[in-house]
Amino acid sequence: MTPNILISRLNKWQINLFRSCLLISAFMLISCSSDSGSTGGSGTKSTTPTNLVVSALVIGTSVQNPNGDGSGMVNFNISATNATSYKILLGNGEVKEVTNGVFTYTYTASGTNTYVVYVSAYNGANFISTSASISLYVAPTALWSDEFNVAGTPNSNYWSYDTGAGGWGNNEAQYYTNRPENISVSNGTLKINTIKESYLGSNYTSARIITKGKFSFKYGTVEIKAKMPIGGGTWPALWMLGSNIDTAPWPACGEIDMMEHLGNQLNKIYGTLHYPGHYGGTGDSSNVTITNATTEFHIYKLDWRADFVKFYVDNQLFKTFVNSASLPFNQNFFLIINSAIGGNFGGTIDPNFVSSTFEIDYVRVYN
Known part of the structure; x- marks a missing residue:
């Protein structure tokens, strides 16, 4: 094999390698840009939560008591894909921050009241939000x-x-x-x-x-x-x-x-x-x-x-x-x-x- 033929083959091998590297880099770049998450100072990537669902069940509701039994208790069940924590504005001036969206909260203002509850699901700095309206009766104590x-x-x-x-x-x-x-x-x-x-x-x-x-x-x-x-x-x-x-x-x-x-x-x-x-x-x-x-x-x-x-x-x-x-x-x-x-x-x-x-x-x- 003559030296000129060897050089030509090496050049083709190097060119193919270079092309492969370009393809890999492009794939990685495309993958990163399609991810809606963000990267924190630690370098850990977070993903924006999706599918936020809020269920608020007033305890003791019935045909006779459409706004509950007067206890003021509400069972919350909040979930979202990729959520690591939740922040809930309960509509009465109180704020609750939890990692588990399943909890019971008791409203205390007497009478029949309607509260608009705002919920945010977080994953790092990324979040989505929604709201729900609750009407309930609290018997005076x-x-x-x-x-x-x-x-x-x-x-x-x-x-x-x-x-x-x-x-x-x-x-x-x-x-x-x-x-x-x-x-x-x-x-x-x-x-x-x-x-x-x-x-x-x-x-x-x-x-x-x-x-x-x-x-x-x-x-x-x-x-x-x-x-x-x-x-x-x-x-x-x-x-x-x-x-x-x-x-x-x-x-x-x-x-x-x-x-x-x-x-x-x-x-x-x-x-x-x-x-x-x-x-x-x-x-x-x-x-x-x-x-x-x-x-x-x-x-x-x-x-x-x-x-x-x-x-x-x-x-x-x-x-x-x-x-x-x-x-x-x-x-x-x-x-x-x-x-x-x-x-x-x-x-x-x-x-x-x-x-x-x-x-x-x-x-x-x-x-």
């Missing part, structure tokens, strides 16, 4: 109540007294006492008596009781059945303050006035929220006019949740406030019942006023 069925003084396990004059900055005319003349329980109701009398430098007396340090709660429904006092200048209120008031002074602690009535604006019921930027005369307030506020009992209700606060009188909605994580209405609050007279909001006192009674049948707090 009593967290706390006072029916005022035991005659005498208010239950000391539930209530303590705020005493003093001036109304803590509201320029009110009364002195709050803990005397039985001003506050007592009889015939199944709590009675707060506002009296025109000279007492420790004030011309009127009344009472204010609070559950601070004894009972507080975060989110729920409050119902109070009450009959308003009569007389120009009277200012009864059913309200709540943030339990952190000692470390976050008002208005940073937040205030929810579920009911205020003014004797000078007969039958007009106010619902108001106070918080930084909206307090005092600039509180976020609405009102509704009812009938017979001073002669009949009415039910004043507050529905307080992570995403809203709603105010009702006799189940008539009259105010909806949009709540959010940036506001102080996402912590424990305690209850307050009082009857003031005069002051910044109560206004001019009728010179013929002698006494009047704010009467409360019950206070009930549900989940």
Whole structure:
């Protein structure tokens, strides 16, 4: 074999080898580009999940109970091809992150509610998402109540007294006492008596009781059945303050006035929220006019949740406030019942006023 023939054969062999390498490289390049996944810093390739399926079964559904048995329990079964984890926004402000999509969750907001649940299935940084709507009923569960069925003084396990004059900055005319003349329980109701009398430098007396340090709660429904006092200048209120008031002074602690009535604006019921930027005369307030506020009992209700606060009188909605994580209405609050007279909001006192009674049948707090 001559040297020229050897060189020619070597060149053909090298050319074929080069062509083979090109084909292999092209195949690898095509394979990589057809994969929808991404490569992390570790060099490990991840694939975007597919076939995301969300099943949400409300426990106890039937023809008679289409929205469940009232327990609020939902069995979730979430799956997706190539998913390694799931993130679920449950529609009530709560977020759940799991590696196993089979779990049970219990909703707690009472009543019949519809939640839009958003689900994302992840594999590394890759994900797909979908949503599902759930309607379910949660039976109210009593967290706390006072029916005022035991005659005498208010239950000391539930209530303590705020005493003093001036109304803590509201320029009110009364002195709050803990005397039985001003506050007592009889015939199944709590009675707060506002009296025109000279007492420790004030011309009127009344009472204010609070559950601070004894009972507080975060989110729920409050119902109070009450009959308003009569007389120009009277200012009864059913309200709540943030339990952190000692470390976050008002208005940073937040205030929810579920009911205020003014004797000078007969039958007009106010619902108001106070918080930084909206307090005092600039509180976020609405009102509704009812009938017979001073002669009949009415039910004043507050529905307080992570995403809203709603105010009702006799189940008539009259105010909806949009709540959010940036506001102080996402912590424990305690209850307050009082009857003031005069002051910044109560206004001019009728010179013929002698006494009047704010009467409360019950206070009930549900989940």
